[in-house]
Amino acid sequence: MSYDTQPEASHFIDGAYVEDEAGAALPVIYPATGATVANLHAATPALVDRAIAAAKRAQPAWAAMTGTERGRILRRAADIMRERNRELSELETYDTGKPLQETLVADATSGADALEYFGGIAATLAGEHIQLGEDFIYTRREPLGVTVGIGAWNYPTQIACWKAAPALACGNTMVFKPSETTPLCALKVAEILKEAGLPDGVFNVVQGYGEVGAGLVGDDRVSKVSLTGSVPTGRKVYAAAAADMKSVTMELGGKSPLVIFDDASLEDAVSAAINANFYSTGQVCSNGTRVFVQDGIRDAFIERLSERLKGVKMGDPMDQSVNFGPMVSERQREIVEGFISQGVAEGARLVTGGGRPEREGFWIEPTVFADVKDDMTIAREEIFGPVMSVFGFATEEEALERANATVYGLSAGVFTRDLARAHRFVAGLQAGSCWINTYNLTPVEAPFGGMKMSGVGRENGQVAIEHWSQLKTVYVAMGEVEAPF
Numbered sequence: 001m002s003y004d005t006q007p008e009a010s011h012f013i014d015g016a017y018v019e020d021e022a023g024a025a026l027p028v029i030y031p032a033t034g035a036t037v038a039n040l041h042a043a044t045p046a047l048v049d050r051a052i053a054a055a056k057r058a059q060p061a062w063a064a065m066t067g068t069e070r071g072r073i074l075r076r077a078a079d080i081m082r083e084r085n086r087e088l089s090e091l092e093t094y095d096t097g098k099p100l101q102e103t104l105v106a107d108a109t110s111g112a113d114a115l116e117y118f119g120g121i122a123a124t125l126a127g128e129h130i131q132l133g134e135d136f137i138y139t140r141r142e143p144l145g146v147t148v149g150i151g152a153w154n155y156p157t158q159i160a161c162w163k164a165a166p167a168l169a170c171g172n173t174m175v176f177k178p179s180e181t182t183p184l185c186a187l188k189v190a191e192i193l194k195e196a197g198l199p200d201g202v203f204n205v206v207q208g209y210g211e212v213g214a215g216l217v218g219d220d221r222v223s224k225v226s227l228t229g230s231v232p233t234g235r236k237v238y239a240a241a242a243a244d245m246k247s248v249t250m251e252l253g254g255k256s257p258l259v260i261f262d263d264a265s266l267e268d269a270v271s272a273a274i275n276a277n278f279y280s281t282g283q284v285c286s287n288g289t290r291v292f293v294q295d296g297i298r299d300a301f302i303e304r305l306s307e308r309l310k311g312v313k314m315g316d317p318m319d320q321s322v323n324f325g326p327m328v329s330e331r332q333r334e335i336v337e338g339f340i341s342q343g344v345a346e347g348a349r350l351v352t353g354g355g356r357p358e359r360e361g362f363w364i365e366p367t368v369f370a371d372v373k374d375d376m377t378i379a380r381e382e383i384f385g386p387v388m389s390v391f392g393f394a395t396e397e398e399a400l401e402r403a404n405a406t407v408y409g410l411s412a413g414v415f416t417r418d419l420a421r422a423h424r425f426v427a428g429l430q431a432g433s434c435w436i437n438t439y440n441l442t443p444v445e446a447p448f449g450g451m452k453m454s455g456v457g458r459e460n461g462q463v464a465i466e467h468w469s470q471l472k473t474v475y476v477a478m479g480e481v482e483a484p485f
């Protein structure tokens, strides 16, 4: 271990680390070994109150700064984050178990991108002017106030930044609750923002389990909640937010299709299927876990995929040649193993994997099922692990109908050299993010979010500003006021 993974304290409130040992124990387990690398505490109701009060106090002055001033702080934070990428990536690896090979390029770097991007946009926030004869109307883009971010465990740094950057750019303050499974990295984001000049109270981190999240969502000082999590949690959070008419962004789960036509580049399609199922050990919401391969190339696809899977290297995630890590927790491994057993029991053909490698920690082999039928459990439910299901199909119409036959609508991909077909197919897909001849690329410039049960609202891209601000319309009369009597 190159440095201490135990943070100074569990929470970061009003610009400082805060501890309250009365909160429930929250141990941090390194998934690659099962060792405890830090011991934290969940926030008590008193601490939750303190964090929201700090955010409330800080918000007017933060909103009163110009966008250029706010943006400068966010962009400075992006620079610090990039300078410390290695340290932050190692911490992310301890938090999640993801191999350093991945965390070096996909976590703090993506967080820094969001801080830089929204830091730049902050200075451009503006309303519009509408002339109506002599009278006119102007709109003001105003912040929502105190906002809450709640994170999942797969991309702790990225999720914290994807929420905080646009929220803060718009003049909101935030209380962020990381997943209880991965509490470490958001504290570093808070530290870096402070170092970059963020006023105290603008970004706060409180730790805790679901009830701490529920406490934040239910607080009447909070005006917006952005959740990254599962659909069942999304239902609860959305309902609780609705009670007080709070705005929400819901980034939830998926069961996304990746459709590969006969004319696709086989090698590229196999690469994309690997990225869409085994990156981050399959713990990615937008993963293309239903891989539909047209009948003419299905055998060749499975053969080449099986060969390529020999390139999987498990081991110490800090070894940069390791390209496949453990599951985030023992519990998540058990959930995934349960799905694999069901796949076998329901008659899917296990092509490769399915077992537990002989090593300490929460490892599971990359797993491929073929001959999967649409009504099998593994074809319908989000697994959130390294399990790919391969389906056959004959025609474009059939593929589109089956691709859309899910309650989810987060993402989808299509591989074909026929670009007219690609665009036609994408137009018919019910998914928030679609890729043509690639998969799972999510640059900060691209709006990201789900259709159907996969979510509400969008993160990233310029459109995110609309989800972190509200419009005020001002009508200005230049003449006399007419009245009927």
Ligand SMILES: NC(=O)C1=CN([C@@H]2O[C@H](COP(=O)(O)OP(=O)(O)OC[C@H]3O[C@@H](n4cnc5c(N)ncnc54)[C@H](O)[C@@H]3O)[C@@H](O)[C@H]2O)C=CC1
Pocket: 150, 151, 152, 153, 154, 155, 177, 178, 179, 180, 208, 209, 210, 211, 212, 213, 214, 215, 217, 228, 229, 230, 231, 232, 233, 234, 236, 237, 250, 251, 252, 253, 254, 284, 285, 286, 382, 384, 410, 450, 455
């Ligand atoms: N669409 C997207 O952008 C992404 C979605 N996900 C989804 O996240 C899920 C995996 O993450 P998990 O952490 O297991 O999800 P989860 O739904 O169990 O937890 C998410 C967060 O919500 C909190 N929470 C739980 N109950 C709550 C309540 N009643 N009120 C407020 N907060 C509550 C948890 O403590 C955690 O911080 C998967 O379904 C995955 O698809 C993950 C990454 C990205």
